[in-house]
Amino acid sequence: MKSAKQRFAGRYRAPGPKRSPLITPEGAAALKAELDDLWRNKRPVITQAVGEAAALGDRSENAEYIYGKKMLREMDSRILYLQRRLDRIKVVEGTPADPNRVYFGAWVTLVDDDDNERCYRIVGADELNPSSGFISIDSPLALALIGKQLDDRVELSDLDKGYEIIAIDYKSAAAE
Known part of the structure; x- marks a missing residue:
């Protein structure tokens, strides 16, 4: 019998390179706007569509229900990513002390x-x-x-x- 490590070896994905937490004020605003749009506008629409599709009956063969659940999982994944990323970012504002050198935002x-x-x-x-x-x-x-x-x-x-x-x-x- 295969161990758990052997069974899931094909699913393993190495973590991506560590990304800098720096972001411009415009970038931070764009991430916040995307999160707000997903949470307040798009997610309720999909949730309602999934509920309506579920009310139609047999969910195992209901393409609208299956597709809606898939979209909801993807959206929730993006929302979670944005929430975590917004907690970790550091907004860099203003110009550096030495504007004659290249730094972030230049x-x-x-x-x-x-x-x-x-x-x-x-x-x-x-x-x-x-x-x-x-x-x-x-x-x-x-x-x-x-x-x-x-x-x-x-x-x-x-x-x-x-x-x-x-x-x-x-x-x-x-x-x-």
């Missing part, structure tokens, strides 16, 4: 070796949006940028790329 303009210019904002893991230029504080590029100043060069060995910092801005970050 907009950083870089030029790569091919003279391509890119602008990134260093934000929390929950705010990640590469298409808007938002990179996670936990990303290799952000970790390489932290503490650097204008005209410093940053090398990313994984990508065989180098970048030069040509602008650091906290004002546009606060204005968003």
Whole structure:
């Protein structure tokens, strides 16, 4: 007979990398708004739909009931995640003591070796949006940028790329 460890070995998922608890005020507001919307607006609608589907009778073959319960479990999982995450985050407001260096919340303009210019904002893991230029504080590029100043060069060995910092801005970050 297999032990419990052997039976469930296929289900084991290694924990993801530890994420930084830092977040911008805008990111914290977005997480709170999502939690509020899920809890006050979306969950009651699904709960009512599941109740109506359950009233129809045989639940074992009731697709609406089964699908509604699945949606409810997924929503409850997200609500639990948001509640836990909001308890752990640290909102970073204002500009740092030395605005000439790259820290959390900064907009950083870089030029790569091919003279391509890119602008990134260093934000929390929950705010990640590469298409808007938002990179996670936990990303290799952000970790390489932290503490650097204008005209410093940053090398990313994984990508065989180098970048030069040509602008650091906290004002546009606060204005968003």
